[in-house]
Amino acid sequence: MRISVQRNRRGSVLVLGCICFGFLALLTLIGCSFANLYFVCNRVQTSADEIALAGAHALNEHDQIGQMNNMIVRCRQLVYTSQQDYDNVVADYPHLQTLARELRDSDRQSATTLEGQRTLLRDLAIARAQVAMENKFNQIKPSYSMVLPWARTDMSALIQFRFGRLAGTESNVGELAGVSELASIDHTRGYIQAAAGSMGLSRYRQGIDAKLPDANSDLSFNVSSLAAPVSATVSPARITQAGAFAVVLPGTQIPSAVQVKVTLNVATGIGPHGSGHIVALGTAATTGGDRQL
Amino acid sequence: MCKRSLKMPIIVLIAVSSLLIGQGPARSTDHLDRPYDWTIEVQTQQLARRFDYPGSTLTSIVKAVIRYYPTADEGNRTDYESIWYNDGKALGLERLHGMGITQGEGVSLRIVPKTGHSSQQECKAAADLILRLTLDAYVNRNAMVTVRLADESFDRIIEEMLRNPHITRPTGGAEDPADAALSLFLQSESSDRREQLFYI
Numbered sequence: 001m002r003i004s005v006q007r008n009r010r011g012s013v014l015v016l017g018c019i020c021f022g023f024l025a026l027l028t029l030i031g032c033s034f035a036n037l038y039f040v041c042n043r044v045q046t047s048a049d050e051i052a053l054a055g056a057h058a059l060n061e062h063d064q065i066g067q068m069n070n071m072i073v074r075c076r077q078l079v080y081t082s083q084q085d086y087d088n089v090v091a092d093y094p095h096l097q098t099l100a101r102e103l104r105d106s107d108r109q110s111a112t113t114l115e116g117q118r119t120l121l122r123d124l125a126i127a128r129a130q131v132a133m134e135n136k137f138n139q140i141k142p143s144y145s146m147v148l149p150w151a152r153t154d155m156s157a158l159i160q161f162r163f164g165r166l167a168g169t170e171s172n173v174g175e176l177a178g179v180s181e182l183a184s185i186d187h188t189r190g191y192i193q194a195a196a197g198s199m200g201l202s203r204y205r206q207g208i209d210a211k212l213p214d215a216n217s218d219l220s221f222n223v224s225s226l227a228a229p230v231s232a233t234v235s236p237a238r239i240t241q242a243g244a245f246a247v248v249l250p251g252t253q254i255p256s257a258v259q260v261k262v263t264l265n266v267a268t269g270i271g272p273h274g275s276g277h278i279v280a281l282g283t284a285a286t287t288g289g290d291r292q293l
Numbered sequence: 294m295c296k297r298s299l300k301m302p303i304i305v306l307i308a309v310s311s312l313l314i315g316q317g318p319a320r321s322t323d324h325l326d327r328p329y330d331w332t333i334e335v336q337t338q339q340l341a342r343r344f345d346y347p348g349s350t351l352t353s354i355v356k357a358v359i360r361y362y363p364t365a366d367e368g369n370r371t372d373y374e375s376i377w378y379n380d381g382k383a384l385g386l387e388r389l390h391g392m393g394i395t396q397g398e399g400v401s402l403r404i405v406p407k408t409g410h411s412s413q414q415e416c417k418a419a420a421d422l423i424l425r426l427t428l429d430a431y432v433n434r435n436a437m438v439t440v441r442l443a444d445e446s447f448d449r450i451i452e453e454m455l456r457n458p459h460i461t462r463p464t465g466g467a468e469d470p471a472d473a474a475l476s477l478f479l480q481s482e483s484s485d486r487r488e489q490l491f492y493i
Contacts, residue, residue: 064345067343068344071385075386077386078383081386092432096475098459100428102459103421106382109382113350117344121346124348
C-alpha cells in the first residue's frame with residue numbers, strides 16, 4: 001500500500017513541471033510578439049521617413065527650384081527696367097521708341113517663357129518625387145512580409161502622399177534693392193520678408209505672384225518656398241516634424257517638402273483572431289537653394 | 294651791324310620752335326586715341342548646368358557682368374548690373390547701382406569674353422547688349438562713341454546684329470538712312486577692323 005502511494009507522487013511532479021514549462025514558453029512567446037510589434041512600429045516610422053526623404057531629395061535636383069526662383073525675380077526686374085526705359089524714351093527720345101519697344105517686348109516674352117518653364121519644372125519635380133517614393137516603398141515592402149503561426153504582417157500600398165512646404169520658410173531669393181522704385185513697390189505690396197536681426201538678409205516671400213504695376217500687370221512672377229543658403233552652406237534634404245508641413249495647392253508654387261503615410265497590416269493567428277494597422281507619417285524637406293546665379 | 298642785330302632773334306626763334314615741336318605730338322595722340330570719357334565694360338560668360346531638366350528651353354544661359362569706369366582711371370570700376378541671356382534673349386537683370394556716368398560725356402562700350410574666347414551664345418548676347426546699353430546710355434544723356442569687340446568674335450557679333458531686321462549696313466550711297474535712330478561704330482580691340490551699322 002505505501003509503495004503504490006510513493007509511485008503516484010513522483011509521477012505528478014514531472015507532469016506539473018511540463019505544464020509549467022509550457023505555460024512559461026507560451027508567455028515568453030507572447031512577450032516576444034509584443035516586443036516585436038514595438039520594434040516594428042519604430043521600423044515602420046523609419047521606413048516612412050526614408051520614403052519621404054527619397055521623395056524630397058528628388059524635388060530639387062541640381063538646385064533647379066533655387067535657380068528658377070532666382071531667375072523669376074531677375075526677370076521681373078528686367079521687365080520693369082525695360083518699361084522704365086520705354087517710358088523715358090517716349091518722353092525724351094521718340095526716335096528711339098522702336099528700339100525701346102523691341103527690347104521691352106522681348107523681355108515680356110522672356111517672362112512668359114519663364115513662367116511656362118516654371119510650371120513644367122513644377123510638374124516634373126512632383127512626378128520625379130512620386131517615382132522616387134514608390135521605388136523606395138517597393139524596395140522596403142518585402143522586408144515587412146512575415147507569416148508565422150501566431151502573427152502575420154504585411155505592408156499595403158502607400159495610402160497617401162502630399163506635396164507642400166515647410167511652414168515659416170520663405171523663398172531663397174535675396175531682395176534686389178538696386179532699382180529703388182521697384183524695391184519700394186516690393187515693400188509696399190508685402191513681397192519682402194524683412195531680415196531678422198542685423199546679420200540676416202531680406203528675402204522674397206514664398207507663394208507670391210509678384211505682379212508688376214500698370215502696363216505689365218498681366219505677367220506672372222511666381223516665387224516658391226525654398227530654404228536659403230546660410231553663410232554659403234546649403235541645407236541638405238532632411239527629415240522634419242510632421243507639424244511643420246504645410247500643404248501647397250496643386251497648380252501653384254513648386255513644392256519643397258513631402259509627407260507620406262505608410263500602413264502595416266498586423267494580424268494574430270493564435271486563439272481569438274485579431275487584426276489591426278500600424279500607421280506612420282513621414283515628412284521631409286528638399287535640399288535648400290544654392291548661392292545666387 | 295646787320296649780323297649782330299639778326300643773331301639774337303634767330304636764336305630765340307629756334308628755341309621757341311624746339312619747344313613747340315617737343316610738346317605737340319603727345320597731346321594730339323591722346324585726344325585721337327580716346328575721344329570718350331567713360332568706358333562701360335561687359336564681361337560675358339556661358340554658364341553650364343543651368344535649368345538642366347527634360348523639356349527645358351533654358352539651355353544656353355550666358356551671364357553678362359557690366360561695370361563702368363572713367364577711361365583715365367581703369368582701377369575705379371563701379372558695378373552696374375548683370376544680365377542673363379538665353380539664346381540671345383535677355384532673361385533676367387540684377388541692377389546693383391544706377392548709371393553714375395556724368396551726363397553729356399562720351400562713352401565707349403567694350404565687350405570681352407571671360408574665357409578669352411566667345412561662344413556663339415555669347416556673341417548673340419553681345420548683339421543684344423550693344424543695343425540695350427546704347428539705349429541705357431542715351432537715356433542717361435550720354436553718347437555711345439564707339440563699341441569695342443574682341444578680335445576673335447568681331448565678325449560673329451556683327452553677323453548676329455545683322456539678323457535684327459532693324460539693323461543695316463551703310464551702302465555708301467544716297468540710300469543710307471539719314472534719319473536712322475542710331476548709328477553704331479564698332480571696332481575690334483586691335484583697331485584693324487571697323488564697322489558702322491544703323492538702327493532704323
